[in-house]
Amino acid sequence: MKKNISIIGVPMDLGQMRRGVDMGPSAIRYAGVIERLEDLGYAIKDLGDIKIGQAERVHKDRDTNLRNLKAVVEASKTLAAKVDDVIEGGDFPLIFGGDHSIAIGTLAGVSPHYENLGVIWYDAHGDLNTADTSPSGNIHGMPLAVSLGLGHEDLLDIGHDRVKIKPENVVLIGARSLDEGERELIKEKGIKVYTMHEIDRLGMAKVMEDAIDYLKEKTDGVHLSLDLDGLDPSDAPGVGTPVLGGISYRESHLAMEMLEESGLVTSAEFVEVNPILDEKNKTATVAVALMGSLFGEKLL
Incomplete structure (x- = not known):
């Protein structure tokens, strides 16, 4: 990986309904991420947090079935x-969320620099809803669909x-909560998904081996979008939409270690850390530990 990392905080909480996730970037910094990465030999530039607008309404927009569309679009731009x-400046972009709607902006900024960008979506959810299929209207359940070119035109135009x-360049890892429209889209588009069934049956080492092999020949860069709810709530309790039966702390470290060894990852974001729902900043601390493994931290 590049030895210069630029950190961008995105205190976004408008892509969903639970307050507190806007404090995620601060919680991750407080957990010592900068010091940890500097100890690994990286030069860190903390670019601070981008400004997030105000919520437009509590309820879904009647015409779009989306919440806070305007504010999410502006922040994403x-x-x-x-x-x-x-x-452009030659640094590795590392983004802290905030809810997962921030991936719309991240991928809009990353994708022009690659002919065939790959994405590893490490998440309990598919985030493949559109306004037509979303039960909630929450945009944090839509960023992968938007990045594939499906969704409201204002989101697509970012x-x-x-x-x-x-x-065919997407790999979803850790899925265990998918809406009906998402399941149909996965089948229609042929998206590669490793559910918890595959992780349990094959083991994380085999899943990551297969995912890396699947992406390495056809992509010229890989973005890691890691939602902390991909982990089991016992390891990462401070998330807005926890789902039981998730990836373990140790399995997640192995996944990050294997990604580091592959040399594929060219950008990354860690999202959905909500300190209000957390236990003594445990989830932010887990996020920082996983970043350590992703950037080459070794026991020996």
């Missing part, structure tokens, strides 16, 4: 421009191209 600048990634 700002984030996309910052990520684009970081990559960045240079409406389609940021190809479905």
Whole structure:
């Protein structure tokens, strides 16, 4: 990986309904991420947090079935421009959330720099809903669909191209809560998914081996989008939408270690850390520990 890392905080809580996730970037910094990465030999630039607008309404918009569309779009545009600048400057972009709607802006900023960007979506959920399929209207359940070119036109128009990634370049790891529309889309687009069934049956080492092999020949960069609810709530309790039966702390470390060894990852974001729902900043501390493994931390 590049030895210069630029950190961008995105205190976004408008893509969903539970307050507190806007404090995620601060919680991750408080957990010592900068010191940990500097100890690994990286030069760190903390670019601070982008500004997030106000919620427009508590309820879903009657016409769009989306919450806080305007504010999410504006923040995503700002984030996309910052990520684009970081990559242009030769640094590795590391983004802290905030809810997972921030991935719309992240991928809009990353994708123009690659011909065939790959994405590892480490998450309990598919985030493949659109306004037509979403039960909630929460945009944090839509960023992967938007990045594939599916969704409201205002979200699709963020960045240079409406389609940021190809479905065959996506690997979803840890899925265990999918809506009906998401299941249909996965089958229709042929998206590679490793549910908890595959992780339990094959083991995390085999899952990551297969995922890395699947992406390495056809992509020229890989973005890691890691939602802390991909982990089991016993290991990461401070998330807005916890789902029992998730990936373990140790399995997640192994996954990050294997990604580091592969040399594939060219950008990353860690999202959905909510300190209000957490236990003594445990989830942010887990996020920082996983970043350590992703960036080459070894026991010996």
